[in-house]
Amino acid sequence: MKGTFLSIFFFLAVNLVQAQNEFQNAFKNNSKASVEHLRINFSDDLGNTTHLPISILKGKNEGPVFTIVAGVHGFEYPPIVATQLYNLATPPINVNETVMCISSLEEE
Numbered sequence: 001m002k003g004t005f006l007s008i009f010f011f012l013a014v015n016l017v018q019a020q021n022e023f024q025n026a027f028k029n030n031s032k033a034s035v036e037h038l039r040i041n042f043s044d045d046l047g048n049t050t051h052l053p054i055s056i057l058k059g060k061n062e063g064p065v066f067t068i069v070a071g072v073h074g075f076e077y078p079p080i081v082a083t084q085l086y087n088l089a090t091p092p093i094n095v096n097e098t099v100m101c102i103s104s105l106e107e108e
Helices: 002-028 077-089
Strands: 034-043 049-058 065-069 098-102
Touching: 077 098
Parallel strands: 065 098
Antiparallel strands: 034 049, 049 098
């Protein structure tokens, strides 16, 4: 039991560090009005894999971060589609601060 707990803790810690590094690199980008697309991959000991797509739209000014999360309760399609359309239709120059979009489906 103790070994299982340590394995789970180690797995979570490694994924957290990897994800945090990707976020830090996206937010360190000093260029104004840019878009960063992240894909955080997850896997387990059984070989199951999945990912979490995240888009960060950095606006023309620094300021607060607004987060849009879609697909929290499974595949609720209207919010997921709306989030994806927002990413496609919004040029970063039109965003004043930073918008982070998280959806449960891969964006093509």
